[in-house]
Structures are given as structure tokens and as C-alpha cells.
Amino acid sequence: MPVGTQGSVKTLTPEELACTGTTIILNNTYHLYLRPGPDLLLSAGGTHKFCGWKGPILTDSGGYQVFSLADLNTVSGDGVEFQSHLDGSTHFFTPEKIIDIQKKMGGDIIMPLDMPVPYPAGKMDAQKANRMTINWAKKSLKIFKETPDYHNYSQTLLGIIQGGFFPDLRRLAVEETVELGFPGYAVGGLSVGEPKEIMYELTGLSAALLPEDKPRYLMGVGKPEDLVECIALGIDMFDCVLPTRVGRNGWVYTEYGRLVVKNAEFKDDFTPIDESCGCYTCRNFSRAYIRHLFNAGEMLGPRLASLHNITFYQKLMNEARNAIKNNCFGQWKANFLRHYNT
């Protein structure tokens, strides 16, 4: 899922996104709650209509942003008070309010308020956040079932697994969250600065314990090689700002690894970013032109790079799906990692 933080996958139109092979996008509840606000989105007929994206939308819970982006957050059993990173105004998120906001926004898949911990966090803190997350999950599920929908279609609420960087807490989180009976589960609180082995270990541990017949979603991950590794560990869904964020910075992906296309070495390279890529960028423009656009500060540069990078990610996921269907995922993965320079 490409990330449309503020209701737009940065620089791209919905039509272009569809051309990259994207079928579902993520919108950030925290950002859209602050601007333009859930009531405006409701009166627009929901986030789909407002933003013009015709496929499914997943909205996150805002938990991650509140704890990483907002100022001075104060947690109580009822929820979390924070100050907007935009204007310093004070807001209070409860599990119930977060469900109501997401019901108004109208995403197809919505998430309960959760509490990640930074790396490194001690066991006491992780335990407390884990307990809070599970408690909030119960409240979220209750209010989700008890309140009517604003839109004339159903929404799906997933569970989120926290537990910090402690295997026993992750196990406990899986156990208690699965007991609540969600139709799918997200693994949260990872890829926040911990060593990669720890991320892989805890992802694998969580995925292995989660029900096999329910989607498993690793939140906020990651680099192409991370996705490939985590699919091997049992993950089915990902979201990440990386392809668009690095694209805006002049970094583009190829099967051989990342390329800094804005570098001077490409100034007279008239080949496309990737000869084998069929995206609009690679069909029409050279590395030299894209490098010129970045060099000259032209907005078309970030656009063309973002378009290519999302296409790269979607192609990678498509290849992984086909390899799984054809029972050759292990071989495909080894082949990808052999070529791909991390």
C-alpha cells in the first residue's frame, strides 16, 4: 500500500497510481483528522470521493503519529492527549473516538488506537503499552460493532499486535488479541530503529503465531529486501512511504538496487532508469532528463521518480505472489536477493 499521508500519495494522481498496479492505498488518520477533519470528509461523501481514489483504502489508527510526531502526549487509561504538530492545538484521542473518526472517513479497512514504544524501551514500558493496546482493542471492537455506519458499505476493523522488543510480550499480545477475534492482524511497533535481526525475529515470531487463514499486515515496512524477507516470514500486507519519499529525493529502484538518479554521473545517460520497466517514466524519459529535472528543481522530477518507484514495488509484490502460487518462492527470493544490491 502506497501511503497517501494527507489524502494524496505525494505528487501522483489516483489514475497514475492505478497504472502502477496499486489496488489499495493507506491514508493517515492523524493527518486527515487535523486537516481537513473527519466531518468535512464525511460531508464530502468519504475519503474515497474526496480524494478520487476508486480502490480500497486502509486508514491507520493515528497511534504511531501521536507518539512520534505530535508534541507532549500524555497517556491515561482512557486515551492520549497530544498537541498538533501543525498549530500546537490540544486534542484527545480515545479508542472510541478513533473508531468514530475512521467511520466518518470511510476507509474500507480501519485500525484500532494502539500504543507503540520507541526503541529501545524497557520491559515495564513495553508491558504497560501492550496492556493498554489490548485494552483499547477490546473497547474499539465493542464500539465498532455497536455504532452504526456513516456510509452505505461495510468497513473492516483489524487487530494490532504490539509488545515492544520482547518475544514473550509479543506472544502474549498475539494470544490476547487473537482471542478478541479480528478478521485480520497487523504487526505494529517494528522498524522504528531496532537492529534488523530483531525486526525479522519479532515479525517471524508474531506471524507464525497469528492465524494462517487471516491476513497478516506488517505496518510501516519497508525496503524492497525487507518486504521479500518478511513475505518469507508469513506477512501478506505492507505499507511504506519509502518509494515516494526516496523518489522525491532523487533515488530510484532497479532490480540491481537503488540508484541516485540525481547524481552527476547520469548527466549524459540517455537510457531509462530500468530498461525492463514498463512504467510511464521508463517508457518516455532518460536518466539524463530526470537528473536534469532534479538539478533544476522541477516538480516533474519527484513525480517521475515516485511513479517509477511505486511501479517497482508493485511489480516486486506481484512477482512474489506469482512465485508463491507456483511453489517457487524460495528460489525467486534467493534470485532477487542475489541481484539486488542492498
Add this chain to the structure above:
Amino acid sequence: MPVGTQGSVKTLTPEELACTGTTIILNNTYHLYLRPGPDLLLSAGGTHKFCGWKGPILTDSGGYQVFSLADLNTVSGDGVEFQSHLDGSTHFFTPEKIIDIQKKMGGDIIMPLDMPVPYPAGKMDAQKANRMTINWAKKSLKIFKETPDYHNYSQTLLGIIQGGFFPDLRRLAVEETVELGFPGYAVGGLSVGEPKEIMYELTGLSAALLPEDKPRYLMGVGKPEDLVECIALGIDMFDCVLPTRVGRNGWVYTEYGRLVVKNAEFKDDFTPIDESCGCYTCRNFSRAYIRHLFNAGEMLGPRLASLHNITFYQKLMNEARNAIKNNCFGQWKANFLRHYNT
């Protein structure tokens, strides 16, 4: 002609431009000479190939930019020395060099080095600049004919009429430039701060004296109402950065006048910019969404506004052409100006 200053009509792809009804664009010689440079453009196979624009390209002479944007320009009979606005490096443009640069770039229509004067400029200065422009036009035509092409298609060199803000100098400029025998003529040095009546007067005077069977091009103009007025005065071609520049600033055009779509008054206006417009922006997005994009600093905002504005300009020019063909231009013009709030 939308303006692709640095080889990109800001925020848009060539494909999108074609969808606005654009058939020809302008590229700035001054900017592309400095970055990425004529030799790079030549080795890319020309500006068309480099930028991916399949229609005709007109390149200006760089004269206007040298005298308005560059630092410390010093004019001699041979040309003009200036310092790059990018890095302060010193360059020397001669009429011959400007032809060579544009031959390398490979635009379909190219322009000779000229010397506009700022408003207000005294008669002595305007006379000197006019004499220089005519002298340079002779040199340009000579070198244009004598030197071979770099690309395997022909290019067309137009003449430029200067003469400052003095009717007799404009008359002299037309007379002497037409005598040189160009296949089309541009009226330059207007819309640089002079009162609108002076601009109209000198445009009308120049256009009336120029040969009726050759294209008449008014450089760097202008607002929608200016275009309509100047067509009435005999002008056939225009270029202007306005639709994209104001679009990036959140201003959009409708048949009733300009609308500042980023204003708060549009925050819950779920209608398109213009109900009657068939552009991608108006078919898919509301004023409220576009206002949100500008408010949130999303690049998609400038994109959608630029796309709409260029479509507006092209539709306006198309209507004018049809009205001329159908012998009802006067009526059409009066009708447009009655509705359009300037």
C-alpha cells in the same frame, strides 16, 4: 504556447499537456543553455527527444532573460556579456552563437537575439536597442542560412519587432525587419510594466503593419482578456507562463474570471473548479479537495491547477479560432468579456 522554462512545463508531463489541447510549447534558450547546456541537448538528439514532447517547440532567443534575469549585462556591437543568475559565471551571447545554440537544441521555430528595453526607457535607449536588434536580425538570418543543421529536419527563424514604447520606432522596426524577409514576426518588448493602453496601442500598430499572410506572435502575453483583445488586433500566437505560474499559487480560471481556489471559502465546496470544463482536474476533483491540497502543501495541488489553467487557455484560443472561421469573432469577444470578471 505553454512555457517549459527549463525543459518542463512546470508540474506536467508531455502526455498531460497534449490532453489540455496544447499542440506547441515554448522552451527558454537562456535557461536550457545554462542547464543542461546545448551540447548535452544535441547529444540527447535534441530538446524534443530529451523532454519527451512530440509536438513542435519554439525556443526564444534568451534576449529577454539576459536583460531581465542575468546580472551585470554589458552590451557591445557584437553581443552581450552577462553573468549567470545560477552561479555568477560569465557568458557572452552573440547573434551567431544564439542561432548555433538553438540549432543544437533543435526547436522547430527559433528566434534571433534581440534587445528589449525596460519601461520606461527614453527614446535614445529605445533607438539604440532597436538599431541593435535589427542589426542582430541581419546577422542571425545570415548565419542561420549559411550554417548546416544539426538535426535531420528544418527549423524556422522568425523576426522580432522591438522599438520600445515609441510608435515611430515600432514602425521603423517593422519596416526594416520585414525587409529582411522572415517567414513570421514576433512583437517583443511589451507587457513589461507599461500601461495596458500602451501595450494595446503598440501591439495593434505593429500587427497592422506586419504582412497579413505571415504569423504574428506577441511574446510573453498574457492574461485571458489580453489574449482576446490582442487577437482582435491581429495577433496569431502567444506564449505566457501565467496559467502555470498562477496555478502553482492556487489561482484557477473560469469563464467568470479568476478564482483563488486555495481560499478558505472553498473548504466545503464539493463542486469542480468549472462545471463546464472537461479537464482531468474538473472531471475528478472538487474545489474543496484542491483547496485542501494547497493548504497541506501537497504537490498534487499545483499539478491539478496548472492542468486546468492550461486547458482553460487552450479552450479559449480554440473558441477564438472557431469564431474567426465563423465570422463572429466580434460577437464572441464581446460575450466573453461581458462574463469574464477581470
